[in-house]
Amino acid sequence: MLKALKKMFGKGEGEQPASAPVTGSSAPTPDKAGETRARKPKADKPARESKPRETAATAETQPSSEPPKADKPHHERLHKPSVSTWKLEDFAVEPQEGKTRFHDFALAPELMHALHDLGFPYCTPIQAGVLGFTLKGRDAIGRAQTGTGKTAAFLISIITQLLQTPPPKERYMGEPRALVIAPTRELVVQIAKDAAALTKYTGLNVMSFVGGMDFDKQLRQLEARHCDILVATPGRLLDFNQRGEVHLDMVEVMVLDEADRMLDMGFIPQVRQIIRQTPPKGERQTLLFSATFTEDVMNLAKQWTTDPAIVEIESENVASDTVEQHVYAVAGSDKYKLLYNLITQNDWTRVMVFANRKDEVRRIEERLVRDGVSAAQMSGDVPQHKRIKTLEGFRAGHIRVLVATDVAGRGIHIEGISHVINFTLPEVPDDYVHRIGRTGRAGASGTSISFAGEDDAFALPPIEALLGRKINCEYPPVELLKSVPRKH
Template sequence: MTENSEDSVFEPRADKPQFLTDRRFAEFELHPLLLQGLEEAGFIQCTPIQAQTLPVSLAGKDVAGQAQTGTGKTAAFLITVFSKLLEHPPQPGDLPSALIVAPTRELALQIHEEALRIGKYLPFSIHPVIGGIDYQKQADVLRHGADIVICTPGRIIDYYKQGVFKTGNIRIVVIDEADRLLDLGFAQDMRFILRKLPRYDKRQSMLFSATLAYRVLELTYEFMNVPEFIAVAPEKTTVEGIEQVLYHVGMDQKLPLLLGILQNENWNRVLIFVNTKTGVEWVSRKLKGNGFPAEGISGDLPQRKRLKLMEDFKEGKITILVATDVASRGIHVEDITHVINYDLPQDPENYVHRIGRTARAGKTGKALSLACESYVFHLEAIEALLGNKIPVAWPPQEWYVEDKAGHIAIERERRNGKPERKPSKKRPTKPAEKPRQPVSTFRFTIPRGENYFPGSFFGFGPQPLRTTVSAIDADERFVEEESATTAEAPTSEEPAIAAVDAPMAPAEATATDTNDTSKPPAKKRRRRRKKKTSTPPADEAATDVPVDSSKDISEDDIPF
């Protein structure tokens, strides 16, 4: 008899699906007690994934399978686990022999419930190890011995680090919904767990995923022993029995259209997906205010409340459930007729997982999506993954129903579910600061004269204008002569010749050839040449000018 720490209530299975194969479970060499449990649970014929997986897995080979949710892959790996342990039954008090890892608590509990149903007559202890349940109670169960552990990554790693969970006797490991595990950020945790297990050639490994992406294949290549890849209808991403419809609607009209859909569609159980936790609470309260029995489930709810909501949804006490993607993988109810994407998912693979909640076990279902201006940008990636366009429909005007719930204020909640405390007293205001006395400062000023130029005080101004004549290159330069002379005009019309001193010395000012003293002296450009041989006049004998006696001076050589 299968041991279990908590009683489980089994719900009646759905009608016989229409996509079963002709192969029966009795054709496999299974243990009689296992076959008896399968028959009582309603497993007679195999689904496609079961018919392809069991011959390989029962032979002891590793399997990497791709199949949609609701196709029977859970039963496929549970039959393999039970058969593996029945070959060498574990003794009471031994270390765990099988490990099954799931991405969410709800999915782990679903697998645990299915294992109790199939292994009803088997002598194995099966226990879930998940968060949100008594920590010490689960630790005591692991210490006393558990043959099959169904867990989530975070809690089992915690027990491993505490020395409560030991992996030395693990003979088979199963990773369910591997793509979802990676989506939730458990890539490093999964690598940590797989490295702590016995070597890949000392154990059997099975991996199942809705999509075999590159990151999922990386796990198979790194931690599995040459797995056999099995895919059921890999060219079709979604189940054929799902009717998909897309509505383009504004953000302010999404709630009225949702109310109209619920009033006009013929539904039995509805699952509504919203992208945010606050959105889940807002939509669920709006639906309640308009007379629809809806409840919201998200990752922030306490575990006991989440389990209670899931149980009520399965039993039909709740017919409308609003959820986030975190909780979507654990919702395994076989008679969900409608899935409504109130918000388009940001990850296109989440769209496949969402609509896979309906049309399970060969049934048909309907997936309705509302594309608003905030999330319509994700539509292109979703259709690229599907390989086809989602049919667009335009609802009639009477489907837009008026909201009667009124304004709803959403309170932010902590992890423990309690609302945040509001400050009881206002913070005291700071006293007004006294005006400060002005501080006298020294102001440096630069003296500015008539010829002031910016920077001249620091030596960056222009230098005073000078006229220089070099005795060496006097033939090649033109010099502008300063005319700021106030000397008396010469009495003689005889031109005055300026004497040239040593080279690079400033030239002496010369008198201009004019008798008009009323006008200021005019500037004059003249060409200075090197003095040639000349005899100075008698009255200018005092000037020291070198004369070359070897050459004569003609009238043409005189510059004026």
């Protein structure tokens, strides 16, 4: 499969498309074959007429040609915090056979300091594979599930690029140098949180734009300081772009995360509009990540990347041995009783339940709450502020059961989820791997239980084919099918 993909992108046919060195300078960078490659310099851009550039020289002396909508304060770039008390020697990591250290890459001390704080001594397979190419300026396509460390892989590439290349002297406040597009609000929030942790000592500014949140509040953070790394959902980013608040012509690195999910959700037309606002693909570095390499995903990658490196992490690595998997054969009418009794009889305190439709999620959550179980729902119908509050409550242990659709469940990274229950089996096998990956994280053990009824048992064979093994199907014990006691 890997050979076919490489052939699709013209590898081995004597073609050597231009690619970009991560330094962003005009000096060529040697690649692993000893050849030199450099991105084309940007062409001069026409001056904007919508609003003046915010610079130290012009902010005080240039009168506005039109009445401002609101005062836009200019702040100088944040100074890098002092790291004099920390030395790289404080982050000692012994070489291990078969493992790649972050020390094995030429990363900035500020970034290494953050990795030390986070306790990340060794790269995950996707990180080791991707960074070997992207830190040399190559575009890359990565196939990896959520939870494999791909977020840190592309953030480290972005941060390295921005630290090695000085920012332009003239620059709009709303002109990001790196752009990450993700399909769901939860995933955007998580990526931005990870980016903030990794840029802790760099002075780089991270911002996130998502729908369902106060537009003016998001606008105020954009007006207060320069944006270095912008993480956004497609719709909200277009809102800012079309209003002239965000300009994408200085994007040096662009990341498309969960491209397959964006296809499923119908976001590709919006993504196309966004990409047209960025520099040509020969003048930016583009990284694309997807859980699956479908024909549609690869066609998009071919349009948007230049000579990309292809890195694949097999699904078997994600469906970890730390997750114990069970399937209960149960009638549809008995599914709720089984769910209620599993949670209450075993006294589980942090459970995630997946269903395929928003109306199913709502009904399950309402019945659990009515029957005295602390529960909350995560679906596209829930307002964003409430979804964030729900996640925090679940993380803190105030909410016992979180019921979610696959779309809403994307990007949820909460430690300590002991059980994942598939109330309905997913129609897409990869979603099963994603679901059970919510438990058994960071080496901890976890359990997944799937309910196979007359309406969804057909989905089990494709899941087993993806996993490469059978999952034992059993009938639930009689005590787990007892009637739910009525609450007075």
